[in-house]
Amino acid sequence: MKKILYLTDLYYVAKGRNYYEEDLYITNRLKDNFDVVLCNPKNSESFENDVDLIVFRNTGGVNSFKDIYNSFVDRVKSNNLKIFNEFSGKADMCGKEYLLDLTKEKYPVIPTIDRVEDIDLLPDTDKYVIKPKDGSDSIGLEFLEKEELLNRNIIDGTMLIQPAIDFKYEVSFYFINDKLEYALYAPNKEQRWKLEKYDYNSEDMDFAQKFIRWNGIKNGIQRVDACRTQDGRLLLVELEDLNPYLSILELDEETRERFIRDLIDVINNMIY
Ligand SMILES: Nc1ncnc2c1ncn2[C@@H]1O[C@H](COP(=O)(O)OP(=O)(O)O)[C@@H](O)[C@H]1O
Ligand SMILES: [Mg+2]
Structure with a gap:
């Protein structure tokens, strides 16, 4: 059977969700079609060249092991390793910067700027959200009144500013x-x-x-x-677009089965 190196952090603690249960489920299903080995992303290097595909899953935010992750990305590129997800994405895998681009390109996104002086480009509101461009799991996300925002000197290009959306x-x-x-x-x-x-x-x-x-x-x-x-x-x-949590165990059986089938098909197409 073809070999998969499945990267995940089984001990990652996420609010209200057990990431590891999802990975145990998925790898248990993949094992009938592939030889699957689980590995923490911090320990992958010595295994990478021995497998047909690396699957990058619930590792949590990669910021907590930024250097290790960056060298991993470099090795994937320089050694031409097959990886799922591909590292060609322009969205979250590169930080939240893309929200600025999508705003400029008039996509339907929460309007986003990264300098207070551009505040007039946002719809008028009393409440704002700021969040770090390289954040995940709501780390560093704050709701601010307009006054508070204007008093913060957000100009160094590391934070995003958005109107606080009162969504349904x-x-x-x-x-x-x-x-x-x-x-x-x-x-x-x-x-x-x-x-x-x-x-x-x-x-x-x-x-x-x-x-x-x-x-x-x-x-x-x-x-x-x-x-x-x-x-x-x-x-x-x-x-x-890097490693979205899937809530796969909360799906009805039919949807989950279809998902697993499609995942196996896509992996087969990549490997063969
Ligand atoms: N502009 C906003 N207005 C209102 N709520 C927001 C806004 N931005 C984020 N949130 C809330 O915070 C959560 C986390 O924000 P998100 O941008 O998805 O960052 P993370 O990468 O931490 O998941 C969202 O799911 C939403 O509930
Ligand atoms: Mg989010």
């Missing part, structure tokens, strides 16, 4: 390559990890696919995180 709910669209597999939403704003199946319509699908097309990843799992505004529009919150 958050919804996520999960893709394998360019195929939309399922969507989940958090009907209760206070418990945004309590997810339910979301029955998307064709307009919602067009919205999500726009960002997948823009990103152009050929092989990978991506999650398009959006919020529904009070006036009914969808706005992009984040395009997670």
